[in-house]
Amino acid sequence: MTKIIALSKQKIPAIIFTVLTAILVAFIWLHSLAPAKVSEGESSNILGILQGLLNSLHIDTELTSYIIRKSAHFCEFAALGAMVTATFKLYAEKISKFYFHILFILLAVPVVDEGLQYLAEGRSPQVNDVLLDFSGCVTGMLFALIVIVIVRSFSKRKNKKQGVCD
Numbered sequence: 001m002t003k004i005i006a007l008s009k010q011k012i013p014a015i016i017f018t019v020l021t022a023i024l025v026a027f028i029w030l031h032s033l034a035p036a037k038v039s040e041g042e043s044s045n046i047l048g049i050l051q052g053l054l055n056s057l058h059i060d061t062e063l064t065s066y067i068i069r070k071s072a073h074f075c076e077f078a079a080l081g082a083m084v085t086a087t088f089k090l091y092a093e094k095i096s097k098f099y100f101h102i103l104f105i106l107l108a109v110p111v112v113d114e115g116l117q118y119l120a121e122g123r124s125p126q127v128n129d130v131l132l133d134f135s136g137c138v139t140g141m142l143f144a145l146i147v148i149v150i151v152r153s154f155s156k157r158k159n160k161k162q163g164v165c166d
């Protein structure tokens with residue numbers, strides 16, 4: 001049986017990561033409830049800023065609102081994948097026992113996200129967006145797992161040099 005732990009030195013970071021993850025989910029879902037005109041306006045503003053930046057750097061690339069929206073989806077869900085994975089790691093002694101739980105959450109959030117768009121004026125859910133969002137989640141999860149392995153490796157190396165046994 002896998003123990004779920006919250007060691008005293010991990011308790012505060014675990015709570016912080018849990019709250020930050022909930023805030024990120026709320027941010028994602030609130031943006032899905034925004035009417036199409038509001039969402040398009042946000043995308044246009046970001047497009048103008050990024051296009052101006054690229055032009056000032058003399059990079060001859062034409063961005064589109066579509067590229068901005070899809071990139072934002074992927075990035076915010078990659079952040080979610082990393083946050084959920086890191087949060088589970090702070091609570092679980094062995095994160096490998098919780099991969100299914102993490103993946104379930106990382107699929108449920110995009111499905112609910114797209115479902116919320118039924119409620120927003122001028123918007124509709126898209127299966128392609130669920131796939132894009134979930135691929136962002138999995139990318140973020142893999143990134144977090146790589147970071148966890150690297151940190152564990154450095155920690156073991158440090159403990160070995162200090163003569164501390166696992």
